[in-house]
Amino acid sequence: MKNGGKEGRTVLEEMRMSVDAELERLLADDGSPLFEVLRYAVLGGGKRFRPLLLLASGEAFRAGRATLLPYACAVELIHNYSLVHDDLPSMDNDEMRRGKPSCHKAFGEGPALLAGDGLLALAFEVIAGAPWPAGHGERKEAAFREIAAAAGLGGMIKGQWMDISLSPGEINEDLLIELIQKKTGALILAAVKAGALLAGAPARGLAAVAEYGEAIGLAFQLRDDLADAERSGSPSGIDAVALFGREGVRERLKGCLTRAIGALDAGHIASAELRHLAGTLIPERGM
Numbered sequence: 001m002k003n004g005g006k007e008g009r010t011v012l013e014e015m016r017m018s019v020d021a022e023l024e025r026l027l028a029d030d031g032s033p034l035f036e037v038l039r040y041a042v043l044g045g046g047k048r049f050r051p052l053l054l055l056a057s058g059e060a061f062r063a064g065r066a067t068l069l070p071y072a073c074a075v076e077l078i079h080n081y082s083l084v085h086d087d088l089p090s091m092d093n094d095e096m097r098r099g100k101p102s103c104h105k106a107f108g109e110g111p112a113l114l115a116g117d118g119l120l121a122l123a124f125e126v127i128a129g130a131p132w133p134a135g136h137g138e139r140k141e142a143a144f145r146e147i148a149a150a151a152g153l154g155g156m157i158k159g160q161w162m163d164i165s166l167s168p169g170e171i172n173e174d175l176l177i178e179l180i181q182k183k184t185g186a187l188i189l190a191a192v193k194a195g196a197l198l199a200g201a202p203a204r205g206l207a208a209v210a211e212y213g214e215a216i217g218l219a220f221q222l223r224d225d226l227a228d229a230e231r232s233g234s235p236s237g238i239d240a241v242a243l244f245g246r247e248g249v250r251e252r253l254k255g256c257l258t259r260a261i262g263a264l265d266a267g268h269i270a271s272a273e274l275r276h277l278a279g280t281l282i283p284e285r286g287m
Helices: 005-026 033-042 049-060 065-086 103-107 109-129 137-151 156-165 173-198 203-232 240-266 272-279
Strands: none
Touching: 005 049, 005 065, 005 272, 033 065, 033 103, 033 109, 049 065, 049 173, 049 203, 049 272, 065 109, 065 137, 065 156, 065 173, 103 109, 109 137, 137 156, 137 173, 156 173, 173 203, 173 240, 203 240, 203 272, 240 272
16 A cells, blocks of 8 residues: 655654644653653654644644644643553553653652653643634534543543453453554544544545544554564464464454555545555564
């Protein structure tokens, strides 16, 4: 599949710079130890995949970047809160994140827990303070609800609950897909839909980006599971490779990406950026 070409990459890099600059502003160092932890968790790493999806989706329907940027940064703050908490010993117990010690290893469990709480609260503070899109309060409300639901009990929290409560022996295809859709896919889908909602996308366009976002959310985790298996040499715990095998995951991933691009085509959404973001999930040779 084509990945959107040079034009898509260039615009996405501009978007990434805008997100990083705004995150830097939101987390401006006030000299307190807490902000040191927050900045460590968010700045200086990360693909910014979710905020880029929100910006690309909104701009595909002609929303201005200044309108979209607060919501994009809020989604990234929520994502980073989830990573900080996921890494804790009581959850996934990961000691490394983005090539450096995870937050609780660098600062301790208490500061990491509070930093995650702070990032989640800050995300909704940012959305609450964001301007209405061109006077359309209902668009802001719709996007706010979408993001909140993805972060909440029926979304990421439910997915994380499934992850820590299910054993590998209990997992089947339906449960694994549900876990992925909630823990990983919910915020990805919300980012895509929020951008379109803020732009006032028509029903047909909103349905198309929702289909794209659902497929991309699943593809993202499938690709991560393949990459993890490649690094470790074998799958461990609850993941797609353990259930389907590498070839089975590759086939499912290919199907998800085909479905995502097909959704854009069916909705007549000519976004080089959304296509390129889908293309970044094509597994590397050897995975």
